[in-house]
Amino acid sequence: MTYIAKPKFHHPGLKKNELGYTHRDYEGKISTLCAGCGHDSITASIIEACYELSIEPHRVAKISGIGCSSKTPDYFLGNSHGFNSVHGRMPSVLTGANLANRDLIYLGVSGDGDSASIGFGQFAHSIRRGVNMTYIVENNGVYGLTKGQFSATADRGSKSKKGVTNTDNAIDLVAIALQLGATFVARSFSGDKSQLVPLIAAAIGHKGASFIDVISPCIAFNNHAGSTKSFDYVREHNDAVNRLDVLVGRDPIAVDYAPGTVQMVDQHDGSRIALRKIDADYDPHDRLGAMTFLQKHAAKGQIVTGLLYVDPDAEDLHEHLNTVEVPLNTLEADTLCPGSTALDKFNASLR
Amino acid sequence: MSDKKPISSVNDFVVRFANVNGSGSASANEMFARAILRHGVPVSPRNIFPSNIQGLPTWYEVRVTEGGHLGARGGVDMMVAMNPQTWDKDIAGIEPGGYLFYDSTKPMPSTKFRGDITVIGVPLTAITNSTYTDPRQRQLFKNIIYLGSLSALLDMDPKLIEQLIGEQYKGKEKLLSSNVHALHLGRDWALQNLKCPIGLRVKKSDKVGDRIFIEGNSAAALGAVYGGATVCAWYPITPSSSVAEAFTSHCKKYRHDPVTGKAKYAIVQGEDELASIGIVIGASWNGARAFTATSGPGISLMTEFIGLSYFAEIPAVIMNIQRAGPSTGMPTRTQQCDIIACAYASHGDTKHVLLFPEDPAEAFEFAAAAFDLADRLQTTIFLMLDLDIGMNHRLCRPLKWDDAKQYDRGKVMTAEMLEEGRDFGRYLDVDGDGIPYRTYPGTHPTKGSYFTRGTSRDRYARYSEEGSVYADNMQRLMRKFETAQDLVPRPLQANAERPTKYGVIYFGSTSPAMDEAIGLLEARGHQLDRLRIRAFPFHSSVASFLAEHDFVYVVEQNRDSQLRQLIVNENGIDPVRLVPIVHYDGSPITARFIAKAIGDHQDHLKVTPLRKAVS
Numbered sequence: 011m012t013y014i015a016k017p018k019f020h021h022p023g024l025k026k027n028e029l030g031y032t033h034r035d036y037e038g039k040i041s042t043l044c045a046g047c048g049h050d051s052i053t054a055s056i057i058e059a060c061y062e063l064s065i066e067p068h069r070v071a072k073i074s075g076i077g078c079s080s081k082t083p084d085y086f087l088g089n090s091h092g093f094n095s096v097h098g099r100m101p102s103v104l105t106g107a108n109l110a111n112r113d114l115i116y117l118g119v120s121g122d123g124d125s126a127s128i129g130f131g132q133f134a135h136s137i138r139r140g141v142n143m144t145y146i147v148e149n150n151g152v153y154g155l156t157k158g159q160f161s162a163t164a165d166r167g168s169k170s171k172k173g174v175t176n177t178d179n180a181i182d183l184v185a186i187a188l189q190l191g192a193t194f195v196a197r198s199f200s201g202d203k204s205q206l207v208p209l210i211a212a213a214i215g216h217k218g219a220s221f222i223d224v225i226s227p228c229i230a231f232n233n234h235a236g237s238t239k240s241f242d243y244v245r246e247h248n249d250a251v252n253r254l255d256v257l258v259g260r261d262p263i264a265v266d267y268a269p270g271t272v273q274m275v276d277q278h279d280g281s282r283i284a285l286r287k288i289d290a291d292y293d294p295h296d297r298l299g300a301m302t303f304l305q306k307h308a309a310k311g312q313i314v315t316g317l318l319y320v321d322p323d324a325e326d327l328h329e330h331l332n333t334v335e336v337p338l339n340t341l342e343a344d345t346l347c348p349g350s351t352a353l354d355k356f357n358a359s360l361r
Numbered sequence: 362m363s364d365k366k367p368i369s370s371v372n373d374f375v376v377r378f379a380n381v382n383g384s385g386s387a388s389a390n391e392m393f394a395r396a397i398l399r400h401g402v403p404v405s406p407r408n409i410f411p412s413n414i415q416g417l418p419t420w421y422e423v424r425v426t427e428g429g430h431l432g433a434r435g436g437v438d439m440m441v442a443m444n445p446q447t448w449d450k451d452i453a454g455i456e457p458g459g460y461l462f463y464d465s466t467k468p469m470p471s472t473k474f475r476g477d478i479t480v481i482g483v484p485l486t487a488i489t490n491s492t493y494t495d496p497r498q499r500q501l502f503k504n505i506i507y508l509g510s511l512s513a514l515l516d517m518d519p520k521l522i523e524q525l526i527g528e529q530y531k532g533k534e535k536l537l538s539s540n541v542h543a544l545h546l547g548r549d550w551a552l553q554n555l556k557c558p559i560g561l562r563v564k565k566s567d568k569v570g571d572r573i574f575i576e577g578n579s580a581a582a583l584g585a586v587y588g589g590a591t592v593c594a595w596y597p598i599t600p601s602s603s604v605a606e607a608f609t610s611h612c613k614k615y616r617h618d619p620v621t622g623k624a625k626y627a628i629v630q631g632e633d634e635l636a637s638i639g640i641v642i643g644a645s646w647n648g649a650r651a652f653t654a655t656s657g658p659g660i661s662l663m664t665e666f667i668g669l670s671y672f673a674e675i676p677a678v679i680m681n682i683q684r685a686g687p688s689t690g691m692p693t694r695t696q697q698c699d700i701i702a703c704a705y706a707s708h709g710d711t712k713h714v715l716l717f718p719e720d721p722a723e724a725f726e727f728a729a730a731a732f733d734l735a736d737r738l739q740t741t742i743f744l745m746l747d748l749d750i751g752m753n754h755r756l757c758r759p760l761k762w763d764d765a766k767q768y769d770r771g772k773v774m775t776a777e778m779l780e781e782g783r784d785f786g787r788y789l790d791v792d793g794d795g796i797p798y799r800t801y802p803g804t805h806p807t808k809g810s811y812f813t814r815g816t817s818r819d820r821y822a823r824y825s826e827e828g829s830v831y832a833d834n835m836q837r838l839m840r841k842f843e844t845a846q847d848l849v850p851r852p853l854q855a856n857a858e859r860p861t862k863y864g865v866i867y868f869g870s871t872s873p874a875m876d877e878a879i880g881l882l883e884a885r886g887h888q889l890d891r892l893r894i895r896a897f898p899f900h901s902s903v904a905s906f907l908a909e910h911d912f913v914y915v916v917e918q919n920r921d922s923q924l925r926q927l928i929v930n931e932n933g934i935d936p937v938r939l940v941p942i943v944h945y946d947g948s949p950i951t952a953r954f955i956a957k958a959i960g961d962h963q964d965h966l967k968v969t970p971l972r973k974a975v976s
Binding site for chain 1 (some may be wrong): 398476569571572573574575584587589591592594613615616618621622623624625626627628629631632633634636637638639640641642643644645646647648649651664666669705759760762763764765767768800801802803804805807811812813816817818824955
């Protein structure tokens, strides 16, 4: 809001990252969401992940649709360009932006109404095209901004704040993303920052379509008994298959892992993911296995979280289209326009 | 048999081919049109086709016109009736004294013909079947055989057709010689068995000049290549799909790095029109030149994004190849029916720039210019084509490009400008033209970022619901639209020989029919000044033209006289002075129609034609 100014000064001793930026350099405007909103924790996690990765803030483009979740890009990365676009249409806008400049980092922020209802098609197609992006759904099972109607991710049998039971089946965006070929798929919980921050960092490092479904309770309309997206419910049913650390190339983080407990994943951007297994049988490189695992656990009412699938050798849309290495938005008439000689030849072929 | 004298005409007649779609007739028919062009005689061909792939009727009409009248004429002088399904209607459509060409292999009862036409039977199936055994060959060569017979009947030079076959099948010797063989089978049969030539004849001339023969959609797509478009997102819809397909083939030819082979463009077939325009908006927001091509139903779907483009000020180019609406309407028939839908697309107060090219040459120019305009004005630019221009080959002046031309990327604030300390307000009108500066994402580490949104915001892009802030922005958008008036192509005026109180306004594909109609009206003694509108917002010369004339006819191809509505609305003109002349049955407007409608109105006004007054 124009009338809420955020003070710019900060403690001189604030820690700086490799580029010399502090946390504050990754912050945005003051959030206008409800106090205690899960979305604000996700905002904080994005800030943390970008700080940890030492990303230049202006090299990120943050794009969203419409809704509470889609307002959040205003609350982080104040030096990045943001685009609060059209309801359900973040994926297409992001796809276009990505085509124009392949060198930026694309962060798509959406909600369950935005991605599972009005924008379900766009969600699906951006995933199947392999757009190089980090697509975060801040999933609370309700329409917050219009005061608590069920969304398409609300579980069948869950109760609204007004006591209405949802009779429609839920859409599991993680299952869909897996089926559509997303090459990085994760689920997390806004109340578990230690899991969420490295997941966001790993997703940013991944080349290809990264999707993270973050269960993010709506404090105002979906945090009551009978809800399956409340803080209490998610804490009780959270079944994490792994936890991870993201190791950035030059940063010699000395982490000692007991042998056999950690699986290393090399990422395209040079970072490495150290996966600490919680469920010994879970293999995050097995797409089919992941799909079965998720279905089985969902049937038991468990919410599986963690890095669920990753293909470190994925290709993205630019590779599919064989586009030039330089961003298309830097090309000028000298390389784009075939010129009058070519046109004369073209004319001659039409006589 | 004939009780009407057969039509006799050199280089001025209409031949219509009635075929079944999917029979491979299109390429033979097109070759017929091209062969006449090679005689130095202008032609204007039109495809009349169903929204279907195989089995339904399709027609191809070739107007042979030494006088260079490229609009549809109406009426048929010679019918090549190859489709039994439409036989009765086709026979009925022949002008008295006209000619019927048909496959006489199977005898037809005499009741199936007309007494006032010349009937020419060639046993096409019999000739074909005695020469070819393969069914597909039989079907394809039958088309070339009738082309051969027609060449004899119309006194065409077979060498010119052979030349065309040679160009088409260059490097495919077997196909080349078999096509030439088929051509002569038909030609020789006609020469030996029929009185050749008939009253309709093609005579060598020099009226084609250096003009080219091209479809508007291909020209518009090439305009996008020359205009620097790097991102194209589209969803298949007739009659616009061939824009994206042509853009793809032009890019394959012109836009690959010669060393790496990599593409200097990205084309995405979206999942729908919403995604297509979303991709365009995202790419343009990020500094690439992007466009989509669609038709009426696609425009309806895109309107929410078009409103965003207007309000958040993001460039976009939309090529609308209009077809008959509303709803699915007539997908393969032409109209100019999306004028209002595009001019005011989206909820809320919006106005959009429309460009109205008259032919492929202007489609090329305006398509390229649309990207400059979109960047300059930071809004959606519509290129308003229609099926008649888009999907038919049209003879037009050669495409031209000035190599000295640089792209106008509009007001973009760079990292250097930000470093110099320039005040950046995304919606700040620094020059008084209503156009603010923008920055591309990723420009500068600490300066120049802003948050783009479809909600109201102040001059520095900060969210605001203050009434005065909102109104300030809406007024600036109006100023910007006024600025557009002087940037878009101006109307072209052509005055009658003698001063007149009557004028006519027209646009787009109506152009050739209008030009021809002026001649017909002059012959009846009616003098009309002409104004061809080429863009919206209307230049001030439109208001002057209206002020200078008592009555102005507005000729257009839709039911509700949409351009007239737009003129009345935008200029505050008394509607009574603007007389609608509308043609909207899905066929292209003709000179005959225009001349009759305007002539009748003039008679109704009791305007005494000058010729009668002096006689």
